[in-house]
Amino acid sequence: RKEVEQDPGPFNVPEGATVAFNCTYSNSASQSFFWYRQDCRKEPKLLMSVYSSGNEDGRFTAQLNRASQYISLLIRDSKLSDSATYLCVVRGTDKLIFGTGTRLQVFP
Amino acid sequence: DGGITQSPKYLFRKEGQNVTLSCEQNLNHDAMYWYRQDPGQGLRLIYYSQIVNDFQKGDIAEGYSVSREKKESFPLTVTSAQKNPTAFYLCASSIPGGASTEAFFGQGTRLTVV
Numbered sequence: 365r366k367e368v369e370q371d372p373g374p375f376n377v378p379e380g381a382t383v384a385f386n387c388t389y390s391n392s393a394s395q396s397f398f399w400y401r402q403d404c405r406k407e408p409k410l411l412m413s414v415y416s417s418g419n420e421d422g423r424f425t426a427q428l429n430r431a432s433q434y435i436s437l438l439i440r441d442s443k444l445s446d447s448a449t450y451l452c453v454v455r456g457t458d459k460l461i462f463g464t465g466t467r468l469q470v471f472p
Numbered sequence: 473d474g475g476i477t478q479s480p481k482y483l484f485r486k487e488g489q490n491v492t493l494s495c496e497q498n499l500n501h502d503a504m505y506w507y508r509q510d511p512g513q514g515l516r517l518i519y520y521s522q523i524v525n526d527f528q529k530g531d532i533a534e535g536y537s538v539s540r541e542k543k544e545s546f547p548l549t550v551t552s553a554q555k556n557p558t559a560f561y562l563c564a565s566s567i568p569g570g571a572s573t574e575a576f577f578g579q580g581t582r583l584t585v586v
Contacts, residue, residue: 396573398574405560406579406580407562407577407578407579407580408515408562408577409577410574410575410576413574451514451515453574453575455573458520458522458528459505459517459520459528459530460505460517460564460566460575461517462507462514462515462516462517463514464513464514465514
């Protein structure tokens with residue numbers, strides 16, 4: 365089993381749609397969690413950290429369920445500019461583990 | 473400006489040659505990482521270092537080597553033993569441990585072996 369697994373993509377959604385990504389992790393000792401965004405042929409950039417109580421940043425909401433060992437990212441009112449690959453990242457005791465990413469394509 | 477710099481951005485090498493990718497950071501981060509990304513794939517961990525003069529193998533270390541002689545620098549050597557070295561290589565740094573210690577990435581090096 366992979367240490368971090370994500371929804372298979374791609375997700376093709378119209379502008380204005382709500383889309384949700386899920387990610388599961390295998391190590392119950394994992395300490396912190398993030399969502400990164402990666403544009404084509406660019407480096408990943410932090411989208412948001414994920415806190416135990418859940419957190420929101422504008423149209424983006426992240427949630428963590430430690431009991432079930434999964435994290436989620438909800439994007440509301442999708443924009444064309446949201447088209448990218450979204451990477452789930454989990455920090456263990458000494459390293460960062462990336463999921464394979466989920467590609468989102470928002471169309472007009 | 474603080475940041476993490478990888479060089480060169482594009483690198484071409486002949487098959488069988490060793491090549492070293494540079495990664496420098498001035499963020500005063502203790503932890504540094506090297507990842508490999510193939511087209512349409514996620515990031516796979518090659519090597520990581522939590523402190524100067526110490527590093528550990530990641531999931532795909534075979535055919536690669538690193539050094540960590542200075543806190544700021546974590547060069548990656550792609551050796552001739554790496555069977556399929558053409559890929560996008562990303563270096564990252566972070567503060568080890570902690571609750572919100574995200575990683576910061578360099579812009580990456582695209583290595584093409586011909």
